[in-house]
Amino acid sequence: MVNVIWLTLLISGIIVAGMNGQIEVVTKAAMDSAQSGVNIAIEIIGLMALWLGLMRIAQKAGMVNFLSKVVKPITRFLFPTVPSEHPAMGAIIMNISANILGLGNAATPFGLKAMQELQKLNDDPEEASEAMCTFLAINTSCITLIPATIIGIRVAAGSADPTEIVGPTIFATAVGTVVAVSADKILRARYRARHRR
Amino acid sequence: MFLNIVSQVSRWAIPFLLLTIPLVGFFRGVKVYETFVEGAEEGFETAVRIIPFLVGMLVAIGVFRASGAMSIFVRVIDPIMSLIGAPGEVLPLAVMRPLSGGGALGIATELIGAHGPDSFIGKLASTMQGSTDTTFYVLTVYFGSVGIRKYRYAVTLGLIADISGLLASIFIINLLFGGS
Numbered sequence: 568m569v570n571v572i573w574l575t576l577l578i579s580g581i582i583v584a585g586m587n588g589q590i591e592v593v594t595k596a597a598m599d600s601a602q603s604g605v606n607i608a609i610e611i612i613g614l615m616a617l618w619l620g621l622m623r624i625a626q627k628a629g630m631v632n633f634l635s636k637v638v639k640p641i642t643r644f645l646f647p648t649v650p651s652e653h654p655a656m657g658a659i660i661m662n663i664s665a666n667i668l669g670l671g672n673a674a675t676p677f678g679l680k681a682m683q684e685l686q687k688l689n690d691d692p693e694e695a696s697e698a699m700c701t702f703l704a705i706n707t708s709c710i711t712l713i714p715a716t717i718i719g720i721r722v723a724a725g726s727a728d729p730t731e732i733v734g735p736t737i738f739a740t741a742v743g744t745v746v747a748v749s750a751d752k753i754l755r756a757r758y759r760a761r762h763r764r
Numbered sequence: 765m766f767l768n769i770v771s772q773v774s775r776w777a778i779p780f781l782l783l784t785i786p787l788v789g790f791f792r793g794v795k796v797y798e799t800f801v802e803g804a805e806e807g808f809e810t811a812v813r814i815i816p817f818l819v820g821m822l823v824a825i826g827v828f829r830a831s832g833a834m835s836i837f838v839r840v841i842d843p844i845m846s847l848i849g850a851p852g853e854v855l856p857l858a859v860m861r862p863l864s865g866g867g868a869l870g871i872a873t874e875l876i877g878a879h880g881p882d883s884f885i886g887k888l889a890s891t892m893q894g895s896t897d898t899t900f901y902v903l904t905v906y907f908g909s910v911g912i913r914k915y916r917y918a919v920t921l922g923l924i925a926d927i928s929g930l931l932a933s934i935f936i937i938n939l940l941f942g943g944s
Contacts, residue, residue, distance in 0.1 A: 707922045
């Protein structure tokens with residue numbers, strides 16, 4: 568799917584430029600864009616380092632463990648099939664915390680660990696369990712307090728107020744999470760009803 | 765009132781974490797500076813890892829936009845998008861977001877660069893990018909890593925989550941910054 572979109576963008580761009588008789592803009596756009604990809608990545612290094620550094624302090628200070636105790640009532644509601652002392656729970660909480668702090672790349676290792684642990688509780692190793700679907704839904708919609716990467720890009724683009732979008736992002740992700748969790752409960756009930764027959 | 769709270773949260777969120785995390789760490793006996801540096805090392809690696817995605821996507825989008833193909837595309841879909849209060853320019857981002865994190869980041873970066881980070885489109889693209897996740901990436905990488913082949917209702921669920929996040933972004937940005 569990504570392949571098709573990527574190819575479509577390139578081909579339609581080249582065809583339109585060719586038909587307009589200005590094929591040279593393709594060359595210039597391609598070279599400039601490639602360079603700006605690298606520039607952007609270099610400009611966000613500082614911000615990534617800042618958040619990953621703070622995250623490490625939070626982890627060592629036991630703030631993550633503390634957080635997992637605080638959110639226990641919520642995790643019990645969301646993942647009724649996962650025992651609260653199970654290692655899957657710790658990994659899920661770390662993954663969600665990283666997502667809340669907008670650290671998508673820091674979240675991935677915890678997400679993979681959580682899936683491995685959830686798989687141990689799964690009856691059918693070929694089919695996604697209910698807890699896995701819930702985890703995916705929360706992961707996809709997750710409430711985000713600090714969208715770190717996008718703030719970095721806004722800084723790089725010279726924004727007068729790079730963090731202006733933090734409030735709107737919190738709102739949009741909160742709505743997304745509520746919808747996702749509700750949809751999860753509904754789909755789960757429907758799936759169960761259909762498979763009992 | 766609500767708008768004021770939202771903007772105050774925006775202003776205080778980062779200073780609050782910047783103060784709280786190191787302070788709590790210090791009182792818990794963590795070597796805050798050394799630990800910070802240890803974690804920060806990963807920042808470089810992560811930023812470098814996204815370069816190929818950024819270059820690939822920025823080139824394709826750069827060509828698409830500079831050639832004039834983008835403006836043809838936008839003219840076609842603009843009436844549909846304006847019905848829900850979103851300029852046609854952000855549609856490629858909405859389409860790409862669930863498919864590829866790097867790809868969506870490339871589109872968002874391009875939109876922010878081209879229209880300015882403080883423009884309506886720049887703010888909308890920022891919020892959309894921050895509000896949803898790469899459903900298909902998570903599906904394939906997470907589920908693939910443990911050998912899950914049957915996704916149950918996970919695909920539907922992921923897309924519902926994505927779409928509601930996108931619509932909520934369009935709604936809040938229109939409410940806060942629209943109509944000017």
